[in-house]
Amino acid sequence: MKAKDIMVQKVICVDMDERLPQVRHIMETNGFHHLPVTDNGKLVGIISDRDLLRLISPFIDSVSEQARDLDTLNRAAHQVMTRQPITVKAETPVEEIVAWLKRVDISCLPVTDDEGYVIGIISWRDLVSHATYKD
Incomplete structure (x- = not known):
């Protein structure tokens, strides 16, 4: 099995100048x-939900919210x-993908x-949903 067999193909990307409220939304x-x-359609980075949790104030939309x-x-x-970010190609074997994640x-x-250019994305959830187990 290869990356192209399990990747999500309809990937939503954001431009590098997109502001965090839109990214979060x-x-x-x-x-x-x-x-x-992306920058002009080419991959330049990746943002995770953990990045947002680390950077955005937890007081946003609360009574304690301040200008800062x-x-x-x-x-x-x-x-x-x-x-x-580390990337793979469509022909990359799943074993190599698992090795990178680990x-x-x-x-x-x-x-x-x-x-x-981004043509797909694979998360550990995609790997689990396509996993087959042998006796």
Whole structure:
């Protein structure tokens, strides 16, 4: 089995200049845990829900909210993304994908073509849902 057999093909990406309120909205609305960041369509980074939890003030939309809390939303995607994410190609074997996820303790891998355009994404959930077990 290869990446192309299990990847999610309809990937929503954000531009590197997209602001965090929109990034957060896209992730929450779609139930995403990862969002690829692109520049002119090419992958330049990835934002995880953990990145947002770490950076956005927990006081947003609460009684305790202050101006400094709102300032945490004024960042662009390129300011908080993980740069140069590890990627795989459509022909990458699943065993190699699992090895990457375990080796570097990440939970998703963007799938790119030879020019760097995102053509899919694979998370550990995709691997589990396609897993087959042998006796």
